[in-house]
Amino acid sequence: MQSSENINTHVPYWLMHDPAVYRREQEHIFSGPTWHYLCLDTELPEPGSFVTTYIGETPVIVTRDEQGELHGLINRCRHKGALVAIESCGRTKTLRCLYHGWSYHLNGALRLVPFEKGIEGKGGMPPDFDKHDYGLMPVRLANFHGIIFGTLHTATQDIETYLGPDMCAHIRRVFHKPVVVLGYYHQVMHCNWKLYAENARDSYHATILHAFYATFKLNRLTMGGGLVVNHEGWNTMNYSIGSSLQEGEYDPKELRAVMADVGLADPSLLNHRLEFADRITVAIQSIFPTCVHQQIYNTLAMRQVVPQGPGKTELHWTFFGYADDDAELRQLRLRQANLIGPAGYVSMEDGVIGELVQRGTTGQGMEERAVLLMGGSKVESVTDSRANETTVRGFWQGYRDLVGVLQ
Amino acid sequence: MQSSENINTHVPYWLMHDPAVYRREQEHIFSGPTWHYLCLDTELPEPGSFVTTYIGETPVIVTRDEQGELHGLINRCRHKGALVAIESCGRTKTLRCLYHGWSYHLNGALRLVPFEKGIEGKGGMPPDFDKHDYGLMPVRLANFHGIIFGTLHTATQDIETYLGPDMCAHIRRVFHKPVVVLGYYHQVMHCNWKLYAENARDSYHATILHAFYATFKLNRLTMGGGLVVNHEGWNTMNYSIGSSLQEGEYDPKELRAVMADVGLADPSLLNHRLEFADRITVAIQSIFPTCVHQQIYNTLAMRQVVPQGPGKTELHWTFFGYADDDAELRQLRLRQANLIGPAGYVSMEDGVIGELVQRGTTGQGMEERAVLLMGGSKVESVTDSRANETTVRGFWQGYRDLVGVLQ
Amino acid sequence: MQSSENINTHVPYWLMHDPAVYRREQEHIFSGPTWHYLCLDTELPEPGSFVTTYIGETPVIVTRDEQGELHGLINRCRHKGALVAIESCGRTKTLRCLYHGWSYHLNGALRLVPFEKGIEGKGGMPPDFDKHDYGLMPVRLANFHGIIFGTLHTATQDIETYLGPDMCAHIRRVFHKPVVVLGYYHQVMHCNWKLYAENARDSYHATILHAFYATFKLNRLTMGGGLVVNHEGWNTMNYSIGSSLQEGEYDPKELRAVMADVGLADPSLLNHRLEFADRITVAIQSIFPTCVHQQIYNTLAMRQVVPQGPGKTELHWTFFGYADDDAELRQLRLRQANLIGPAGYVSMEDGVIGELVQRGTTGQGMEERAVLLMGGSKVESVTDSRANETTVRGFWQGYRDLVGVLQ
Amino acid sequence: MISFDLERRVRHLHERYLRIIDDDRLEEWPQLFMPDGVYEVTTRENHARSLPLALMSCHGRGMMQDRVTGYRRINVFEPHRYHHQLSGFESEQLADGSVRTVCGFLVVRTMHTGAISIFATGAYYDVVAQDSDGELRFKQRTVITDSRQTDTLLVIPL
Amino acid sequence: MISFDLERRVRHLHERYLRIIDDDRLEEWPQLFMPDGVYEVTTRENHARSLPLALMSCHGRGMMQDRVTGYRRINVFEPHRYHHQLSGFESEQLADGSVRTVCGFLVVRTMHTGAISIFATGAYYDVVAQDSDGELRFKQRTVITDSRQTDTLLVIPL
């Protein structure tokens, strides 16, 4: 049994399976002092626009009211708990619950209770019933450069402090001009949500599991780049700069992917345009606990992790470009979409690898632990080498901060 | 957190999700001092007839023996627990378990144990084995005017006391002459069984959720009618008399359903015949915990609630008429069947609304509660207005009486 | 409530449903001092051959290394827990984890960690990281006459002591010359694994549930034969010798199966050849907890019980013959395959009977118990009569020895 | 067995019916029936016991149009759609020139959330005839589902 | 590719086979085979490894009739029925005038309780020939299931 200090480096596998832990996470992490990606500002184009989403298992609505102001609301009628908004998005003047017709303003205020005064004064709600007490429960929002974050907790830090300076800077870098949504993916993964959270932070796997990278020398751990952690590791980024050919000391023959004879019949798939002055070509940013923001060449996307029980997770992808993309750049993004998502040449493996861990860690595995010692045991930014699990340890630092130590 | 007094008015949502509570209910409610609808007398027409059903999760058989007497039995072989009767109904001389052939009389008595005496006196059951100790476990039955109720508990009150005077009277009203089964529906609902139990008692939702009612001014909360509770609220009834046009003070525009331009291409669907002198056209009667008895115009049905885990419930409908229906009345019932059941114009919504609550109350909802204050906090009969949740509070009164207070 | 002494004779049904008990079994039985069937020696024909299987829920690999030696390994990468081998069998030089490329020798030793030394000396594993500490966890193997058993526990007895003399003798009887696999069945059963474990040991059901036997007078409890228990009942065998016509005192009319008018249009199905001098025609051997070895006429098979939760179990059949079978005998085996497996005339019922018990014992059944008194309450070998549940009691003896008494 | 040409036309009618429902063009659905055509949905359980209760029963296009109105305007449910598969076509010519057919169907339901499930299997028992305008239409379509259960609700005709 | 007319007759044979099983008229099933016809069910796992074990193997109508007897009279199981779907038909004429075909199948199983599940998918590998009475019948039908698993039991032929 490991001492409590090193949950960051030695993660017990039973955390991926235990229903009580899962429920504890809903309370301490998802209802806790954390920010969660909800949607993009651009998805709520006009007064009356709404989007439904989740914070953990909690259903959430984001609305834009008549004044154009955004509101975050828990999608649960205050009367008896029915979902108030059912569609994934739309336009409406009011939010009306189907069950008994309680109707809410776009800001969540309860505007009408059918038969509130009863019938001819008989029945109805008691005299001391005050509609002001029964608005949809608020979700605090932060609109950070067009990304809408939400939190269920009153004491969550302001978004900039929460994100940390480097995370803020990287978001500004990408969201420096208006974006437009080009489409969505919804992916079901048969693993615990934490396994995907680790995966997204894991610089170590990218060029090995995703053989396509190495096969076509697109992105290798030996390229220039770095690992950045903010907020004691809660939030992290892994980026690569330009391209390089030296292979480092790791024998490429070990990369099952390097197959000299494999080529692309249509290499146009790999065409890309350098969009950013910093020459960063791949950057995966993870905001604790469930938000991922990616740039892979010219593909830009937000990923939201939605837990659905200890062994099931949904990943929601929002793929976007810039409003002012020229036709060629737009086509590049859409062609490169073949690289990402559930059918992506460099990402499909992430859809199954978590399941392989989920199934690999049952039975006797409930007594064992993962080992996250690559690069030592610290949680810190690293620029000299990405052969380091610092960003994954960072996730467990955040986990421990909120859930406590579970041995 | 609410004080324990008002679980009737403030119901915690975690009760709809928690597996331990679900198991506790099996013991305290379903194996407790409660009566459960099993079938109709007419479904056991002759000696040897049997019907299989459930009390909660417990499998049950009802048989008619050679003397024509009815017996209730737990459908579990006393040897090693296999279901003894598999078909939903049928005819048989004996109940024989498939596994090792233990065979029971229709009254449940164990009649034969293969190899009881072993082979040539070797092996077999021990000398002190007494077949009298191993009959199928009895389910106490009550045949109340042709409705067969069963209970697993020895101390359950006699059925008339349990039902209460008004419930008895209403059953007599409908079951005053021989009935005949016209068909069955089996509906799967992805919600906790209690959400459907509430729904059936809920006079508030009917004319709002079921927009068809209001659209065609068929049944409105503003009609004459009443809410009756018996047995401290365990059992309840909601009925409407005749029809009325005044809309009360509740602005009809709020009824999303009132759409002037919507009409029926074939209004014959709405033809009905007044069958009862009291001019009651719609009456929904709920017997705690899981029995519902309905009259909607000329449709008569029993509904049985069968829990299948915290998040899944089956609803079994038995649709009946009278043996002496004239052809036209029989056709009216069958045409009006378009109104009820899983495809019913005025009932299909009940198949999904519980699921909307189930999904609306996960995550942060586990710490919140429903609010049942319409008409105050009392559990009592009300005739002056049905803008009242007294009947729903009555269900929770019964729940608390048996399960205790779960905060 | 029964006293703790007689769990062997009075088995509580809640053991078949409770998730906590299921998890406890994984630890005390499957990770405990028990031997489990993994595969046959012949399925690993050459260096580099591997087979994947399970011990309870724990994924396991069996490999044959370059020296031809067999190794048992837990199929879980020591880095972060991914399954290392995915296919059910195959050939390989090394076992390489897909996630980060950790690569293991066929004996489980860790041979390579990508970027172990980091990149240009930066990052990588800490100096004190020793690959010797991170080999795949070993599964102790025993190759008993070509049957490969494995155990996760260090203190498990040697296989011969564990099996007991009669079990060893019976395995030698069948595995006296090289066998060859003729095919596989994989069967899903919706019941607790213990219900199948009981079923395989249960001499009482065979000729009653499997009506085909009695219909065609193939195998009857009244035939010569016996019940053998070893290792205080952990391991058992039920066998029949030759054939007999006397019916004993059990009235055949009670065998719903005896239908004079039923015959086979093509009786060639029943042709069989006597292969063993002892004239035993049917022998079912059960090795605690999950291994079954069968001879039914000329069908020879191993059955492995794989639990997948309290209510689901997989049964893996490996059907074999002898390498030196003449063509006719081989055809006999394959034609007789119609008797066994998921579609077998004398075994298909076993696929559903456990489910009938699973469903028969929910609800109120959680407070009740099975009764295993046929032949008394002792656990001992019996040759004078197979109207005896001694072998089933033997299973519960083993269960109690490991799990303790659960009332 | 009916003529090949007639068989082809009847099979096309089946496929058109399928596309109209799966493409959510339900307004066209009543037009596939004779004005006084009959559409009924019941279960094998009720059918086998000769119990007359149906889940849906429409006598005449009017009642079918009302089902469309319920679906589009009145009833409340979560957005979902059907996907049909057809196999096992058999036909016979009746004395009056109409055609009796049976054809197996499978319906997969997809919810707006993405959830996919088998909603129903069963068979269509039809009587098809040529209408005055020369089109083949259903005089009767009886839908018998293999399962006695309905998941959640039935609002789109099978 | 075989002549259109022959293709139509073979496809009708496939559909008749389907209806006979899905309508629970199993007594007619052996008649769809030549007297010495062969019916076998196995998994792709066994087939791919050239392992001869089958789940069911009937050589001649007699063994098929015995499977019907087992289903109707002897074996014990919970009541259930199948629903088939067919797609992906390919055919070639053999030298002896018989036809070799492959056709994909899907079987959905519905239990008497109402539970619906996909029981099997796979393909039929058939040899069909004209019998003395002019009827097309199966000389051989080999059923290969995609899944290596069987849920609960297999008593009704696929």
Next chain:
Amino acid sequence: MISFDLERRVRHLHERYLRIIDDDRLEEWPQLFMPDGVYEVTTRENHARSLPLALMSCHGRGMMQDRVTGYRRINVFEPHRYHHQLSGFESEQLADGSVRTVCGFLVVRTMHTGAISIFATGAYYDVVAQDSDGELRFKQRTVITDSRQTDTLLVIPL
């Protein structure tokens, strides 16, 4: 409606496509398209909102061959196979002699472990034309799935 003979040839093309995928002969798959043919997979969610993002998009056989290379040589996943069913065929002749068709499809996925599930339903929206060699080939096949979800991953084309 197109001529019967053309309809039969198009349906055979659909069935051949099905068999090539279900029989894991994916190398032949690009040959079913014109050299500059287009293959796209998207969801009704994206399609209904006129969002251009696709799950897979191949312009020309080269990109299709690369998908085959990814499947065979590069990408990593658990072994599995598809089973297709087709129903609901409709067609119309276009001015240039090519044929526009729509046809519903169902895909069941079976994992090597034996697990069976419905992987996708939806429709193929195709433009088919006669190639220089006289063969019918796809100028365009747009696959629109009913569900917005993808279970685990999509590596074999639908």
